[in-house]
Amino acid sequence: MSRSPLLLGVDVGGTTMAAGIVTRQGEVVLEERVPTYRDGPGTAIATLIELITNTRAAGDQQGLTVSGIGIGVPGPVEGGRIGEPVIHVPELAGRPLARELIERFALPVFVDNDVNALVLAEWMFDRSRSVRSLVMLALGTGIGGGLVLQDRLIRGAVGFGGELGHVPVNFDGPPCFCGGRGCLSVYASSRGIVEAAQARVAGRPDAALLKAAGGDPQAIDTPLVFRAAAEGDAIATAIVDDACQALGAMIATVVNGLNPEVIVVTGGLAEALAPLQARIVKAAGEYAFVRPLAATKLAIRPGDKRFTMRGAAALVLYETVRGEAVR
Numbered sequence: 142m143s144r145s146p147l148l149l150g151v152d153v154g155g156t157t158m159a160a161g162i163v164t165r166q167g168e169v170v171l172e173e174r175v176p177t178y179r180d181g182p183g184t185a186i187a188t189l190i191e192l193i194t195n196t197r198a199a200g201d202q203q204g205l206t207v208s209g210i211g212i213g214v215p216g217p218v219e220g221g222r223i224g225e226p227v228i229h230v231p232e233l234a235g236r237p238l239a240r241e242l243i244e245r246f247a248l249p250v251f252v253d254n255d256v257n258a259l260v261l262a263e264w265m266f267d268r269s270r271s272v273r274s275l276v277m278l279a280l281g282t283g284i285g286g287g288l289v290l291q292d293r294l295i296r297g298a299v300g301f302g303g304e305l306g307h308v309p310v311n312f313d314g315p316p317c318f319c320g321g322r323g324c325l326s327v328y329a330s331s332r333g334i335v336e337a338a339q340a341r342v343a344g345r346p347d348a349a350l351l352k353a354a355g356g357d358p359q360a361i362d363t364p365l366v367f368r369a370a371a372e373g374d375a376i377a378t379a380i381v382d383d384a385c386q387a388l389g390a391m392i393a394t395v396v397n398g399l400n401p402e403v404i405v406v407t408g409g410l411a412e413a414l415a416p417l418q419a420r421i422v423k424a425a426g427e428y429a430f431v432r433p434l435a436a437t438k439l440a441i442r443p444g445d446k447r448f449t450m451r452g453a454a455a456l457v458l459y460e461t462v463r464g465e466a467v468r
């Protein structure tokens with residue numbers, strides 16, 4: 142049997158669910174994955190329960206006994222109850238998931254927003270262990286954010302703390318899929334970048350970006366846009382410039398408003414953005430105060446599902462060590 146109690150961390154994504162048995166130092170010692178909608182629409186919760194059951198059983202066979210379960214979900218969470226919207230796993234909205242799973246598994250269960258989990262992994266296990274204030278921006282299909290300020294995870298009054306993806310960076314910008322306008326996600330998420338590219342090539346059959354996608358606007362994706370921009374394509378360059386400028390404005394908002402020690406940019410777009418760091422910092426410099434910007438360490442680094450499952454495990458530690466759990 143394992144001497145030190147282990148944790149079970151789960152990342153619930155719109156495409157994949159990943160569960161891992163994680164040590165208290167953040168090492169993943171066993172991992173299972175399953176497509177979120179393997180059994181069809183509306184089945185994510187049944188699949189989640191099966192994934193937890195199977196991962197726990199696989200751990201038990203190897204003497205890896207877990208003492209708590211953490212779950213990161215792609216939406217706002219208030220006291221273990223999932224709020225709205227949960228765009229990519231809609232049946233989670235309104236579920237008191239923590240309470241349901243505590244009853245089912247007879248273990249402590251903690252549920253939080255996936256980027257809140259991610260920022261806890263960075264802060265409790267990884268490179269930001271020594272800092273007290275850390276802001277994470279996760280840029281993927283959409284954009285999530287996580288805030289640790291002066292040694293506390295900031296959830297806000299109703300679970301929206303850190304929703305930086307839907308903070309406007311352009312007050313008369315285009316409508317956002319959240320119902321707002323000019324949000325960071327309009328400019329710097331995969332969905333926003335692809336929609337901007339499709340809008341700009343519409344009615345322009347000679348556009349090189351469209352030709353590079355085989356003439357099919359639906360085939361445009363973010364790697365294509367970033368590659369075309371690097372090769373000098375005018376439409377793609379304008380879109381990538383907007384992404385850098387919007388991200389710079391958000392970094393300035395964070396720097397001026399929260400003054401953290403570290404800002405980590407991660408998620409599926411981080412790899413494409415890393416070579417553009419100097420441009421992003423320059424854009425931030427157009428809006429931020431000089432002194433706090435100079436004092437902020439900006440790190441752009443790719444992440445994956447494994448990071449969020451570790452974060453969900455960190456959530457269990459964070460809640461049990463601090464005794465702040467609200468179920």
Ligand SMILES: [Zn+2]
Nearest residue numbers: 307317319324
């Ligand atoms: Zn929005």
